[in-house]
Every structure is written in C-alpha cells, then in structure tokens.
Amino acid sequence: MQALSGEWRREGLRIAFVPTMGSLHEGHRRLLEEGRRRGDRLVLSVFVNPTQFGPGEDFERYPRDLARDGAIAEGAGTDVLFAPAAEEVYPSGRPLTRVTVAGLTDRLCGKSRPGHFDGVTTVVAKLFNIVKPHVALFGEKDYQQLVAVRRMARDLDFDLEVTGVETVREPDGLAMSSRNVYLAPEDREAALSLSRGVARAREAAAAGERSAEKIIEIVREVIAAHPQNAIDYVELVNPETLEGVTVLRAEARLMLAVRVRGTRLIDNAALRPA
Amino acid sequence: MQALSGEWRREGLRIAFVPTMGSLHEGHRRLLEEGRRRGDRLVLSVFVNPTQFGPGEDFERYPRDLARDGAIAEGAGTDVLFAPAAEEVYPSGRPLTRVTVAGLTDRLCGKSRPGHFDGVTTVVAKLFNIVKPHVALFGEKDYQQLVAVRRMARDLDFDLEVTGVETVREPDGLAMSSRNVYLAPEDREAALSLSRGVARAREAAAAGERSAEKIIEIVREVIAAHPQNAIDYVELVNPETLEGVTVLRAEARLMLAVRVRGTRLIDNAALRPA
Numbered sequence: 084m085q086a087l088s089g090e091w092r093r094e095g096l097r098i099a100f101v102p103t104m105g106s107l108h109e110g111h112r113r114l115l116e117e118g119r120r121r122g123d124r125l126v127l128s129v130f131v132n133p134t135q136f137g138p139g140e141d142f143e144r145y146p147r148d149l150a151r152d153g154a155i156a157e158g159a160g161t162d163v164l165f166a167p168a169a170e171e172v173y174p175s176g177r178p179l180t181r182v183t184v185a186g187l188t189d190r191l192c193g194k195s196r197p198g199h200f201d202g203v204t205t206v207v208a209k210l211f212n213i214v215k216p217h218v219a220l221f222g223e224k225d226y227q228q229l230v231a232v233r234r235m236a237r238d239l240d241f242d243l244e245v246t247g248v249e250t251v252r253e254p255d256g257l258a259m260s261s262r263n264v265y266l267a268p269e270d271r272e273a274a275l276s277l278s279r280g281v282a283r284a285r286e287a288a289a290a291g292e293r294s295a296e297k298i299i300e301i302v303r304e305v306i307a308a309h310p311q312n313a314i315d316y317v318e319l320v321n322p323e324t325l326e327g328v329t330v331l332r333a334e335a336r337l338m339l340a341v342r343v344r345g346t347r348l349i350d351n352a353a354l355r356p357a
Numbered sequence: 358m359q360a361l362s363g364e365w366r367r368e369g370l371r372i373a374f375v376p377t378m379g380s381l382h383e384g385h386r387r388l389l390e391e392g393r394r395r396g397d398r399l400v401l402s403v404f405v406n407p408t409q410f411g412p413g414e415d416f417e418r419y420p421r422d423l424a425r426d427g428a429i430a431e432g433a434g435t436d437v438l439f440a441p442a443a444e445e446v447y448p449s450g451r452p453l454t455r456v457t458v459a460g461l462t463d464r465l466c467g468k469s470r471p472g473h474f475d476g477v478t479t480v481v482a483k484l485f486n487i488v489k490p491h492v493a494l495f496g497e498k499d500y501q502q503l504v505a506v507r508r509m510a511r512d513l514d515f516d517l518e519v520t521g522v523e524t525v526r527e528p529d530g531l532a533m534s535s536r537n538v539y540l541a542p543e544d545r546e547a548a549l550s551l552s553r554g555v556a557r558a559r560e561a562a563a564a565g566e567r568s569a570e571k572i573i574e575i576v577r578e579v580i581a582a583h584p585q586n587a588i589d590y591v592e593l594v595n596p597e598t599l600e601g602v603t604v605l606r607a608e609a610r611l612m613l614a615v616r617v618r619g620t621r622l623i624d625n626a627a628l629r630p631a
C-alpha cells in the first residue's frame with residue numbers, strides 16, 4: 084500500500100482516503116462518494132483496530148463482513164480496499180509509540196472509554212503514513228473522533244486535509260452505525276430517542292432558547308422516557324475545543340451518548356442560536 | 358518546505374534529512390556528509406525546540422549562531438537550511454498532540470529529564486511530515502534519542518529510514534557536543550573522564566570481563582576520581598530495548614551521563630564480549 088501510494092504521489096495523483104472498521108453502511112458509502120469526487124485515487128481501509136477497544140468492549144463481536152464490504156467499495160468506485168491483518172499493523176504486539184491528543188480526548192466519550200482516542204489517533208497516524216492521502220474523510224457521527232484526528236493532523240503537520248461528512252440517518256432518524264445491529268427490535272423506539280432529542284433541541288434553539296442547561300434538560304427528558312436508556316452524557320460544547328458552553332451564542336455542538344440496554348449509541352448535531 | 362519536498366518526491370528525488378538544534382560542530386558535519394552521499398537533496402533543520410527542554414534547563418542559553426551554521430551547511434553541500442521560528446512550529450503554543458515512546462524513554466536520560474523525549478519524538482514526527490525524507494540521520498552521541506526516534510518511525514510507519522552515525526570526538530577523546538562550550542577550561546580533564554571511562558570499559562571487555570557490575574564499577578571509578586563530577590548514571594544496556602544487562606554475552610551499549618560542575622555531559626559506546 085505504501086509503495087503504491089508513493090507511486091501515485093510521484094505521478095501527481097490526488098489520493099482520497101476513507102479509514103473504517105468495515106461493516107460498511109450508507110454512511111460509509113457517502114464518505115466513499117465524497118472521496119471519489121475529491122481524489123484521483125480512492126483508498127478504503129478496513130481494520131477493526133484492537134487498540135481502540137477497552138477491556139469488556141465489543142472488539143470480538145464487532146461485526147465483520149469483508150466480502151460484503153468489498154462489493155460496496157467496488158460499487159462506490161474504490162481503487163484499493165486496504166484490509167491489513169492485526170499482525171501487519173502491530174508486528175510487535177502493542178506498539179510502544181502512542182499519539183495522544185490532550186484535552187480534546189479526556190471528556191465526553193473519553194471519560195467512559197479511557198485510552199480509546201489514543202488508539203484511534205495512533206492508528207490513524209499510521210494509516211496516514213501508509214496511505215499518504217491528500218484528503219481523509221471521517222463521518223460527523225463520530226464527532227469527537229473527527230475533531231481529535233483533525234487536531235492531530237494539524238499539530239503533527241501531516242500534509243493532508245481532514246474532512247468531515249454529515250451523518251447519514253435511517254428513514255426513522257437513527258444515526259447509521261455498524262453497532263445498530265446490536266439493537267433488539269423492541270429497543271428501536273428507545274434508540275430513536277437520541278435523534279428525537281436532537282430534533283427537539285434544534286426546535287428549542289430555533290424558538291430562541293439559549294440556555295445550555297435548559298436545552299440539555301429537554302434532551303434528557305426525551306431520552307429518559309424510555310426505561311431501558313441509561314444516559315452517559317448530554318452536553319453542549321464548543322465545536323472545536325469541545326469545552327462545555329453555558330449559553331448558545333455561536334454555533335455549538337450538542338453531543339450525546341446513551342446505553343440502550345447493552346448497546347452504547349452516540350449522536351450529535353450543530354445547534355445555532357435563533 | 359513541505360511544498361518543496363512534495364515537489365522533490367514527485368520528481369523522484371531522494372531526500373536526506375539532518376535535524377539539529379544548530380550550533381553545528383564536526384559531528385553535525387559528518388551527518389551532513391553522510392546525508393549528501395545518501396540523498397539527491399539534503400535538508401538541514403536548525404530548531405532549538407522548546408518542548409524538549411525542562412524547567413531550569415538550558416533553553417535560553419543554548420548556543421545559537423545561524424550565520425555560522427549556514428556557512429557550515431553550505432560547505433557540506435546542503436540544499437536547504439530549514440530554520441523555522443517557534444511560532445511557525447507551534448502556532449497555537451504548546452501542541453495538544455504528543456508522540457510518546459513508552460519504555461525506551463523513561464530510563465537513562467529520561468529519568469532526570471522527564472518529558473524530554475516526548476518533546477523530541479513529537480517535533481521529529483512534525484519535521485518528518487514537513488521534510489518528507491527518505492533517510493534521516495542522527496548522531497550516535499545521543500544514543501537513546503536515536504533508538505527512540507527509530508522506534509517511533511517504525512511504530513508509526515513513517516516511510517523512511519533512520520540512520521545512526523558514529524560519534525565524532527575531539528582529538529583528546531571528548532565527544533563533540535554543542536554543550537561543550539559550557540565547560541570551563543579547568544573542568545576539561547574531568548570531562549575527559551567520560552571517554553576515558555568508556556575506553557577503560559572497552560579494554561576490560563576485550564580482556565574478557567563479562568560482568569556488567571564490574572565494568573560499570575571500572576567506569577565509575579575513572580569518573581569519580583574528579584571531585585567536580587557527579588554521576589547521573591553509568592549503565593550497560595541492550596542496544597535496542599535499552600534494558601539493563603547483567604552479563605556481556607552479546608553486543609551491549611555502555612551509557613553514561615555525568616554532571617561536570619554545572620554541565621551535563623553524555624557519552625556511550627558499543628561493548629562486545631571478547
């Protein structure tokens with residue numbers, strides 16, 4: 084892969100890159116489409132990265148279907164599907180070297196998933212060095228990841244652009260995620276409370292509500308109406324620093340994480356003052 | 358710099374890179390010579406990196422002479438002297454992102470200089486992304502740094518080779534260092550005890566001594582003979598893992614750090630069993 088991308092760069096070709104953990108859905112397809120538009124060559128990586136899973140998390144049962152991923156990738160005009168084995172990515176087991184982004188990664192999902200973002204930024208730095216992209220595309224669904232990766236790329240002077248692509252949703256509003264397959268049918272309504280909560284928050288903001296506390300309370304109420312939901316966090320944050328805001332003065336990001344029975348779901352959206 | 362190295366790479370030119378903190382001496386010249394041999398284009402960076410100095414260390418008084426460095430660089434056939442300002446390297450102050458190499462960097466110099474190697478590996482990762490070298494040259498004088506940077510480059514899949522170049526010494530044996538200018542003339546003899554200790558250790562190994570404890574004791578005695586010397590460490594370590602060895606069975610690295618009055622000096626050498 085590295086030799087090939089080196090050749091492409093020598094030929095002056097523009098490389099677009101979509102790093103994923105596979106189990107592709109419509110959200111990934113949208114990333115590939117955007118990558119296809121923005122690059123002469125399009126690389127998709129599929130790697131379920133062990134270092135970003137904590138103990139007791141779903142590394143083993145994370146859905147994998149490389150044959151199906153390959154078909155989707157081909158349909159989207161992918162030039163290379165890069166799917167390395169864990170032993171190729173980490174030839175000496177856990178690497179000694181870690182890339183960490185302070186501040187941005189210790190809050191929100193970082194609180195309940197210690198080490199998760201270190202695993203992400205480290206493997207993404209590796210993939211950037213292997214694929215040598217001009218543009219790398221990440222879904223806004225994992226907003227904190229997008230912000231951390233963008234910051235990492237800028238701080239370490241990677242010669243590329245990190246681009247976020249809007250969350251794709253099911254017709255009923257549920258944000259697309261490879262983990263949605265974990266949801267039992269009877270928990271679907273409870274899972275929908277995330278996107279409904281976001282929608283209610285947007286309505287409130289549009290109607291003039293500026294208090295973060297009140298907006299958050301509206302969302303929490305929608306979610307808490309379902310007894311199988313356990314809220315991890317609902318926060319309104321600065322879209323770049325991810326620090327909490329108390330008053331909606333400029334565009335902010337509403338961030339939420341909820342356990343729906345055993346399944347942890349996240350969602351987020353931009354909120355603007357009326 | 359990044360645009361230029363991108364162009365060079367497109368043209369298929371091989372880039373050699375010598376990262377330094379300036380105040381060039383014969384050791385740096387040897388690095389440049391080796392780089393000149395190994396690359397079509399030779400880049401020298403001069404950057405006194407604030408993040409690798411601890412509080413109370415010599416960041417402010419570290420010797421700087423860019424005009425002289427430029428003349429030496431030119432004489433050695435350097436194509437580009439890259440000397441960015443601190444505000445260019447760290448536009449937002451201290452970066453949030455850190456590149457750390459666990460294990461290798463918490464021992465030896467890492468013990469008395471906490472955070473030093475994080476500063477080094479982070480700025481080197483940045484420089485690698487800016488200069489895009491095919492080969493990067495580091496002096497063996499800073500052996501722990503060489504090992505940490507090589508490991509970082511491998512762990513993060515940087516598409517380059519990290520090469521160590523042998524320590525250059527003054528005619529009297531003192532390892533060349535930009536910090537040697539700190540030495541008062543009356544401390545020169547005391548400073549020489551580092552290289553003399555190394556020489557005595559090599560003699561002992563050649564004569565069949567295999568006990569790390571005894572070899573270390575020989576070195577400590579040579580150094581401690583000067584009252585102005587305070588030993589930071591004398592250790593015999595595995596040349597790759599930097600873990601201590603007790604018996605000299607295969608090639609090992611003798612590592613030492615000594616404060617000669619106010620000046621901290623380091624030296625090291627390969628020891629092989631007889």
